[in-house]
Amino acid sequence: MADLRRTFDSLVLVAGSRFAPPISRRIDALRALGVHIRTVDGRDDVDAVTARDLVLDGDSEQVCRVLDEQLRRRSRGRVPDIDADPAWTLRETGGDPLRHRVIESLFTVGAGGFATRGAVEEPRPDSVPMVLAAGVYTGRGPDEHLMAGPVWTALDVDPAPVADEHVLDLRTGTLLRQETTGQIPFRSLRFASAARPGVVALRAEGAVGRVRAGKALRLPDGGHATTGVRDGHRWARVVDSSEMTSVAWQRQRRDGDVRTVERLAVLAAGRCAAPPPAALADHLEAARQLGFDSLLAEHRAVWAARWDAVDVEVPDAPEIELAIRFALFQLWCNVGSHDEAAVGARGLSGRGYSGHVFWDADVFVLPAIATMDPRLAVAMVDYRFHRMSAARVAARAAGRAGARFPWESASYGLDVTPTSGYLGGVPVPIRTGALEEHVTADVAWAAWHCAQWTGAQGFLRARRPLLEETARYWASRCRVDDEGRAHIDDVIGPDEYHEAVSDNAFTNVMARWNLRAAASTTASPEEARAWRRLADSVVDGHQPETGVYEQFAGYFDLEPLVVADVACAPVAADVLLGRERLAATQIIKQPDVLMLHHLVPDEVAPGSLVPNLDFYGPRTAHGSSLSPAISAALLARAGRPDEALPLLRIALRIDLDDLTGTTAAGLHLAAMGGAWQAVLFGFAGVRVRDGVLCVDPVLPSTWRGLGVRFRCLGRHVRLRIAADDVRIEVDAPLRVNVCGGGEVVVTGSARIERRSNG
Incomplete structure (x- = not known):
């Protein structure tokens, strides 16, 4: 029998299924509080019990004693265990002050477009407590940044803990x-309700005289803030x-020498105006009436449903399995609501890049989100769709037609990209x-991909201007030479180490894809014919004799330096070599040409993936957090998974080990989305492809x-992939093709033998 004092906060398992009335009444009371109690019956069920379970042997007096203690602790507001x-x-000790802010980012919790950094409850100089909301910015132009809201996690703890442990339970x-x-010891547990977006909850406990609740809401630094009390509730x-x-x-309660604090809050935000405090009172009262334990129970139920729908199992690599689950967890926490979702490069886990929206959202995050929550992927597309007017204005300002989307976007879709910065302390x-x-084509691709992956063709018809207006932009942006070939001059590709180049393969091929995709959806036959003719004339730098695409015009004439000549990847080669020196070499920041094989494989020459991997792989510095995951995905697709694995590990450890x-x-959401894609x-x-799920592991x-x-x-x-077969489970009939073996309709479950990749 386990030491009961160590298990009073644990999940409870009761062996047996029929109980005397005294036990049944206690079980019903605990379940009413939202406590999860499993009952088992029979030898087979008992054999499934794990070492972490609390097993009761059925003795009535003993069972009553444990259940009574559970009831008492919950009635006093004690902090539950996980x-x-x-x-x-994920576990982190708080002993290293240099890692403290990293821990705060890693342990961000969020739901429904609100997120709270994992800052400690007491004030400390190296802490950055912050509550952020998706799409809620302040400032103008390049200075526009995510606005911080009232902090709901602060407590008065004196003396502050000097040695602590943070444990993030991804499952719940x-x-x-x-x-x-x-x-x-001081203990606290917090969560952002996945069942009631905007509702957050905290429980804490410590010695009487050491822990006090203090103000329930504390104002962030900067901004114009007001606070007060209404109907006994503090508002800010x-x-x-x-x-x-x-x-x-x-409220505060006491359990002997222990002081407990319980706090519930409701968050609301708006780009122009948020609901007044009075409008939130009913939501708060509903949460209060339900109570912390029941809120936690329904929150856990939502997470259980999420993991039932989306998960990974890698039995031979538990560290990779955990890291992928962490990536999925933070994607759920950081990507906003089902209305429209503005997803910044660091999500809502910090103010890195000011919370601006880049191509990261469209190309790296959205494809991952579409596999997790299709409605949320649609909301990400709608963030762009609702800013078409600004994109049209930007195209007119550049003397072009159609719509030109900004490299960095915030509230209204205006370009908020800074015009200067620092590299190694030097202004640039x-x-x-x-x-x-290329972001303009990336936005169109995201809408198309969302429609293809979800099968919601009506969705794309309703947002057809995203494809048409971007195609009109490229039609006006192309320069057609005397021989009828179309060029795009003076651009920066994903590489970013080489600026103001012409005929960047990624930009040109994505523009060509954009023109063809719009031609297939437009209602204008005349425009469709013109776009197809133009697409056919766009130069792409492909060398048929080698299969390699020239990254941009003149790239092959640069110094043929590879990364191994100067450092080990990943490396910030621009800092190492300097901008001018680097620009004269073939070293690139991230897989520029290779991204085409990832996004639009039907738009590149058949058989060109491997020669381009072999050529550009050694030249890629992986100086961007976006880079390793996509390279891993492509190496796996090329039949080289052992080469892909180290790059997947880098992508997964970028934040966990703070590699950059x-x-x-803030967290690198694109790296997380890219890792799941890999x-x-x-x-x-x-x-x-065309409404068929294709699987070729x-x-x-x-x-x-x-x-x-x-x-x-x-x-x-659900897929279970083994050396010889793929087992598929679906909740509705689905057309499937495994390893190119022909299309079959799977209903329920099926086992399909894998054909040799050789």
Whole structure:
């Protein structure tokens, strides 16, 4: 029998299914509080019990004693424990002050377009507590940035913990903090309700006289803020060009020498105005009436449903399995609401890049989100669609037709890209806003991909202007020479180490794809014919004799330097070599040409993936967090999964190990979305083509199997991939093609033998 004092906060398992009335009444009371109690009956069920379960042997007096203690602790507001399953939990000790802000980013929790950094409850100089809302900015132009709202997690803790542990439970979406010294350690648990977006909850406990609730809401630095009390609830509002309002309720209780604090809050925000405090009172009262334990229970139920629909199993690589789950968790926490979703490069985990929206959202995050929550992927497309007017104005300002989307976007779709910055402490001009125009085609691609993956063709018809207006832009942007060939001059490709180049292969081929995609959807036969003719004339730099695409005109004439000549990748080669020296070489920041094989494989020459991997792989510095995951996906697709695996590991550890030294400013959502793409589209070999789910897996030699769950074509899909077969489960009939073996309709489940990749 386990030490009951160590298990009073744990998940409870009761062996047996028939109980005397005293036990049944206690079980019913705990379930009413939202406590999860499993009952088992029979030898087979008992054999499934794990070492983490609390097993009661059925003795009535003993069972009553444990259940009574559970009831008492919940009635006093004690902090519940989590199931510390190493396959589902991240742990960090707070001893290293240099890593403190990284931990805050890593342990961000969020839901429904609001997120709270994992800052400690007490004030400390190296802490950046912050509550952010999707699409809620302040400032103008390049200075426009995400606006911070009232902080709901602060407590008065004196003395502050000097040794603590943070445990993020991915399975239930809860963050536990516990002091590792002292007779009465400080403990806290918080979550952002996945069941009631905007509702957040905190419980904390510590020695009486040491822990006090203090103000339920505290104002962030900067901005215009007001606060007050209404109907016994504290409210706070931050007002600038946007508004964020919070209303909170809290209470303190005592359990012997332990002081407990319980706090609930409701968050609301708007680009122009947020609901007033009075409008949030009913939501807060509903949450208060339900109570912390029941709020936690329904929150856990939502997370259970999420993981039932989307998950990964890599039995031979538990560290990769956990890191992928962390990526999926933070994508759910950081990507906004189902209205429209503005997804900045660092999500809502920090103010890195000011929260501006880049191509990261369209190309790296959205394809991942479409496999997790299709409605949210549609909301990401709608963020762009609702800013078409600004894109049209930008095209007119450049003397072009159609719509030109900005490199960095915020509230209204205006270009908010800075014009200068620093590289290695030296001021440098930033030219991406003026020249990195491929984002316009990327926006169109995101809308098309969303329609293809979800199977919602009506969605694309309703947003057809995204494809048409961007095609009109490229039609006016192309320069046609005397021989009838179309060129695009003076651009920056994804590489970004080489500026103001002509005929960048990625930009040109994406523009060509954009023209053809719009031609297939437009209602204007005349424009369709013109766009197809122009697309056929766009130069792409392909060398038929080698299969390699020249990254841009003149690239092959540069110094043929590879990364291994100067450093080990990943490396910020621009800092190492300097901008001018680097621009004279063939070293590139990220897989520029290779991105075409990832996004539009039907738009490049058949058989060109491998020669381009062989040529550009050694030249890629992976100086961008976007780079390793896509390279991993393409290596896997090329049948080289063992080469792909180290790059996948880099992508997954970018934030967990702070490889770039910038995680303190927020998580790299694109790297997380890219890592999930590498697993699902690369190793599992999943694609959608004309309404058919195609599966062509290639696993590393160290993986005996891979399991993935995801959403696709309106279905919930589960794949179990082994050396010899693929097992598929679906919740509705689905057309499937495995390893090119021909299309079959799967209903329920099926086992399909894998054909040899040789």
